[in-house]
Amino acid sequence: MSFLLLMLIVQSVVPKNTCLRHPPPKLTSLFQLLAMSNKNFMCVTCMEPSSSLYQRYSEGVIRLSDCKNCGEVVDKYVEFETVLVVIDLIIHNISAYRHLIYNMKIQNQFRLAIIFLFCDAYDKWISGRAGIYNIYDLEWIFYKSLLQSTLEMCTYVGVVVLCDVMVHGISSKRIGLVSRGTVIGYYGNVAVVFSIIFRLSNEFSYRSVTQLFIFISHIQIQRTLFPNLSLAMNTAVVAIGVLLSMQSGALCRHLLEY
Structure with a gap:
């Protein structure tokens, strides 16, 4: 029950159409993300700053950016459903905390x-x-x-x-x-x-x-x-x-x- 309440809280303070701190003006799907020109994001594996979380090739086609330092995906949680992020928070996966603090926009x-x-x-x-x-x-x-x-x-x-x-x-x-x-x-x-x-x-x-x-x-x-x-x-x-x-x-x- 508290797990469901936590999910509702997360969904109420996170924008419905994005999980980033800097959402684009228009979004047509859940995983259309904004790539920033300056280093505003963090790799959830090694904490290396990154200029973007994904590369967009065409409408609806994106490729998650790789970290230049460790070679891993900068933020795997970009494509995760909210429930999976909450589960990783509950088991205290530090990558989920890094995603939440540095790469997610929390409203209110x-x-x-x-x-x-x-x-x-x-x-x-x-x-x-x-x-x-x-x-x-x-x-x-x-x-x-x-x-x-x-x-x-x-x-x-x-x-x-x-x-x-x-x-x-x-x-x-x-x-x-x-x-x-x-x-x-x-x-x-x-x-x-x-x-x-x-x-x-x-x-x-x-x-x-x-x-x-x-x-x-x-x-x-x-x-x-x-x-x-x-x-x-x-x-x-x-x-x-x-x-x-x-x-x-x-x-x-x-x-x-x-």
């Missing part, structure tokens, strides 16, 4: 962040409402949960952006890319659908698996955004970000109890 990214925030807030609300039946108290608990989730996400994104500034310096374009990419790592929050259907919100196993899934997602996003850093360094940044976000959430919850 603010909406995507709001969806992830509300999923996390709802999960916190379910856990915090035990034994409370007053409608006003339940409403207040949800607002507190939403504020806590927002603060936690902002804290984590802030840590990753700070890491980017330390590595690459201050660049508004780069900071925007890092911020948007980091938010994508929270897509595991849609697993709250499982807790609703199967009443798993208070199960330790469910919460452990969900948090582990999101943690690994953040690591893959971090590796995609910072390919020059080692796996240990990227994991350390994610761990620090998660710990600080948890601390900020706990502080928010403590202050709101007074």
Whole structure:
């Protein structure tokens, strides 16, 4: 069920007729792609910049571009259906993350962040409402949960952006890319659908698996955004970000109890 919800979310924020960041003015099929003259795309295998994802020979006839560095197809996901891209994201294939961040155009990214925030807030609300039946108290608990989730996400994104500034310096374009990419790592929050259907919100196993899934997602996003850093360094940044976000959430919850 959460898999279907994730597909619906992806389809709602990705243009229906293209999977690239720069769609052409007119499209007559799903896989008509725009080849850019400047190096705006990335090879999903070796992260080498590429000027295009395909070569168009005639109407409806295209050939995927090969990477000049590794010789592989620049982006195999160009011809993949959405469901296959989502499956590779779920199994944490880093190539799928590279496709999503560098070669895919995501519309309404603010909406995507709001969806992830509300999923996390709802999960916190379910856990915090035990034994409370007053409608006003339940409403207040949800607002507190939403504020806590927002603060936690902002804290984590802030840590990753700070890491980017330390590595690459201050660049508004780069900071925007890092911020948007980091938010994508929270897509595991849609697993709250499982807790609703199967009443798993208070199960330790469910919460452990969900948090582990999101943690690994953040690591893959971090590796995609910072390919020059080692796996240990990227994991350390994610761990620090998660710990600080948890601390900020706990502080928010403590202050709101007074």
